[in-house]
Amino acid sequence: MGNRTNRYRRARGRTALTVAVTAVVVCALSFGAYTLAPRLLGHFQNVVDAGNQPDSAPSAPPASSMPGPSAPAASAPALSAPAVSAPVPPASNPAPSGGAMPAWIDPASLSGYAASHPSLYAKGPVGDFVEAPKGTVYLTFDDGPSALTAPLLQVLDQYGAKATFFLCDQSGMDGYMPEIRKIYEQGSTCAVHSYSHEYKKIYASVDAFLDDFQKMYDKINAETDGHCARVFRFPGGSNATPNEKIREDLLTEMLRRGFVYYDWDGDSRDASDAANSSAAIYQNVVSAIQNGSQVILLHNTGAKQATLDAMPKILQWGKENGYTFAAMPENLDPFYYSFTNKLMIPAMQKTPYFTPSEAMQKKYPQYF
Ligand SMILES: [Zn+2]
Numbered sequence: 001m002g003n004r005t006n007r008y009r010r011a012r013g014r015t016a017l018t019v020a021v022t023a024v025v026v027c028a029l030s031f032g033a034y035t036l037a038p039r040l041l042g043h044f045q046n047v048v049d050a051g052n053q054p055d056s057a058p059s060a061p062p063a064s065s066m067p068g069p070s071a072p073a074a075s076a077p078a079l080s081a082p083a084v085s086a087p088v089p090p091a092s093n094p095a096p097s098g099g100a101m102p103a104w105i106d107p108a109s110l111s112g113y114a115a116s117h118p119s120l121y122a123k124g125p126v127g128d129f130v131e132a133p134k135g136t137v138y139l140t141f142d143d144g145p146s147a148l149t150a151p152l153l154q155v156l157d158q159y160g161a162k163a164t165f166f167l168c169d170q171s172g173m174d175g176y177m178p179e180i181r182k183i184y185e186q187g188s189t190c191a192v193h194s195y196s197h198e199y200k201k202i203y204a205s206v207d208a209f210l211d212d213f214q215k216m217y218d219k220i221n222a223e224t225d226g227h228c229a230r231v232f233r234f235p236g237g238s239n240a241t242p243n244e245k246i247r248e249d250l251l252t253e254m255l256r257r258g259f260v261y262y263d264w265d266g267d268s269r270d271a272s273d274a275a276n277s278s279a280a281i282y283q284n285v286v287s288a289i290q291n292g293s294q295v296i297l298l299h300n301t302g303a304k305q306a307t308l309d310a311m312p313k314i315l316q317w318g319k320e321n322g323y324t325f326a327a328m329p330e331n332l333d334p335f336y337y338s339f340t341n342k343l344m345i346p347a348m349q350k351t352p353y354f355t356p357s358e359a360m361q362k363k364y365p366q367y368f
Helices: 002-035 149-158 179-186 206-223 247-256 278-290 305-320 338-349 358-363
Strands: 136-144 164-168 189-194 295-299
Touching: 136 149, 136 305, 149 179, 149 305, 164 179, 164 206, 179 189, 179 206, 189 206, 206 247, 247 338, 278 295, 278 305
Parallel strands: 136 164, 136 295, 164 189
Antiparallel strands: none
């Protein structure tokens, strides 16, 4: 462990000074919160290749609502500094997100898609990653907001639960964008899934993906006073077949910009099974948690009434069995599928954004 740690520290040392200056000034408040976090025990016990399964296949929205690959990137909204006396956010909300290129990046060193979208960066270093606490479950809802977002938040509130919403603006969903603020105020994590969720468009090129991502990033920031999380979820999952051709470039580029993707290690199957009764969804989620899953895939489109109906039973079961349902923090150890470990972990080490946890270094010693 010693040699690996030393090598690792030397590598980090090259950027430490720059990071220290920018981090202290720019994000002292958020960074402080993370560094005060306890060192957490427990680990993902059941990381499987669940990401092979598409998360959902919504019907294709009309082309008129699609951002074209050549559409100009919307500029990020002006982000207010985190005010100590701000009435929101609740403690579990992430720190204000980015919107500007970090000081450690020399714009002149960038070319191609890396030089595009100069405001599409997460804010500052995230601090040391931590493992998921044992007994904590992260319920993740894809594809909202929708008419079922407010009812879902009510159920979560009834059980004192938080969740993570990977959000979209699919066809006809514009009217539900204000629901994002309700998610934010409830204390759950608001994060990007996709603007269009149309595989052919978003995975046509890295640039096309960045165009789409920025549109949703800006929308969420606008609804949350700049608190869109840096965590995100690829439509279809990180190893979805549609992103195969650009996958490595895309995964690396998003990490370079400070955004961390999360797949899932437990599937409610509320999108992948045709007969997704609330009883089946309940059983799938409970079984997954009993098997050690901590990041659960669910959906929150207007069609997912069965998912909503299953939630009280799921949350009640969790309560009775000692589980905590939490919003995903921004420094949660990412868990990558084996095929991406060799790509992702070195990519994380190249940017001051991330400091892999000690547990991660022990788990994947070959990369440190
Ligand atoms: Zn989706």
